[in-house]
Amino acid sequence: MPNKLTWLTLGLPLAALAGLSLSACKILPTPSAQGGGSDNSSAFNPDKRVKDIWASKVIPYLQQKAGPFAEVHALAKTDPAAAGAKYGNPKKQANSPWTFAVRVEGKIIAANTQSRAATIDVDVDGDGKADARVQIGPAMRGTAIRDSLDFVQFNDFTNQIDFAQFGKAFNAYADKMVLSKLSRDGLEGRTAKVLGAYTIESAQNLPLVTPAEAEIGPKP
Structure with missing residues (x-):
């Protein structure tokens, strides 16, 4: 004969029985797309990766590779591939534009500091006209620093999103x-x-330079 618990269970509505079965289940968090759950120490961290190579690799590379702006830009306008091979990343993707490492030195003839995308226009040859526009942030366009580095390649990244985030970092x-x-x-x-x-x-009026190092002289 069924015991008292069995009779009580048989007498319960179907919805109540469902509730009892659910109460025995343990809900587990869904693992993240990166494969580590909510605490994923192995997830791609572009900011840390940039910090780790900035002083040891990025700055020395740019210092060694960069040429004077006037020299680099003159060659870039006539033979971008030659300029890219000498002053940029010859290992770039075939469909990507050339990016050049440069030193810009000159007089600031215009400044836009009202926008978050602040810039200064620099005259490098002393003719009173701007030759380059330098981004001074905090918001900056493009990924020129990343793209100038021959030790950073798209195929080293899991996907395009990681590569883009690395450039912004x-x-x-x-x-x-x-x-x-x-x-x-x-x-x-x-x-x-x-x-x-x-x-x-092709659409820009002045070459838009993203700095890795920058100094502003005293007021005249």
């Missing part, structure tokens, strides 16, 4: 370490000294 680190410390007051007429990179774009 260079800009963020440059802003944190260098650009955020620059003066924003009375820039016109002062001198600028920049180590960075730029990509030739």
